[in-house]
Amino acid sequence: MANVSLRGRSDGYELEIPAESNFAASLTDLKKLLKKVRDQDNSLQEITFSVRTGRRVLTDEQHKQITVAVTSYDKFRLTGITADVLDQPSVVDLLKAQQVFVVPQIIRSGQELFFDGDVVLLGSVHQGAMLKASKNIYVVGVVDGGVLHAGYPDHADAIIAGDVSQAAQIRISDLVAIVADNPDMTAHKFAHVNEKHELVVDPLSDLKKLKPALYTQMEGK
Template sequence: MENVFLRGRNDGYEIEIPADRNFTDSLTDLQALLKKVRAEDTSTTEISFKVRTGRRILTADQRQALYDLVAQFTNFKILEVTADVMDQQTVATLLRSKQVHLVPNTIRSGQEASYDGDVVLLGSVHQGATLKASHNIYVVGTAQGILHAGYPDNAEAIIAGNLQQAAQLRIADLVEIVADDQSITRAQFAYIDDLHKLITAKLTELPKLKPKLYQQLEEQ
């Protein structure tokens, strides 16, 4: 069983550290892979790495160990470390808001749940089920049905988190069928842009694309 995967990209490499592998073993295997990359590429050009950790949030010590390992190699640099789940700090910030509703249960096929305010989905939305919120929806659990944020006409709302399995994403009056969009992955958020189109982007882009919302989250 491999403990780490290294894939080439146009702008460098992607490192995948599966959540079900022992992290120490993954670092050992990664070191061997990086030595191989260094041996094959002796240029002085900087080589960048994007790290994905799946459904595992790295601890501060784990992140430091990862960065220290890559720093051992000249001109190697980590651009970002992303996971397919929302981190605990983000969830804790959301929970401090008075308008946040926790949904720990399962919304089954044929059912519809509607909330006034923000929603943190801890449970699941089955196929054929619908979750509506007047503001934002944050997916920590799983969603295979319809997620409708900004219901009925709040175009400033977003849907963030694990979006890959959702049947549809809806914000205000716009709809995105996820099955038709192969670019949608887990750690993303959906929003309506200046041209009134429903767009998805990486969660790491939230501060740039939705600065007001990001500032509100930081202030809570």
């Protein structure tokens, strides 16, 4: 397993640091990759980098070290560092809202839990298990073959946000989606019901545009 990988994109480069790698080793390899890019490209144009850290949420110090490594080169710009999980500040903001239930435990095969409100999943939902919420479900933990049902039974304005790529199904209100048939259900996405009453998936960055009321509620808490 590489400590860091580099992929070229139309708008710059994407650096990926696996969550399982040793951060110090990844930082060393990152600096080597950046030097290689600079040696191969001496143009005066700005070069942008984005960083993905998988299921690892960086500390403030680690974030700073990556930022310094990239911006130490002239014309190198860091556009963002993102993880495939919600970070702690995001979870804290959610907990400030009313009727938010934190689910830290493992929901095992055959179990079905229901919460009347929003749910922050910190634990895991195993295959054959189901987690239901009358409102929204925010995935911070792991859904390993289980089923998530937001907006139960008929709240079509609910969303499911977070990494559901390993879930068996997601459901919102009366709509069902098989995750294996929907490769777009990756991290940094949220599932919702559109104006045609279809269960669809969109980037979290579009939440404000597509769900303005929910976005305002979360922002104000």
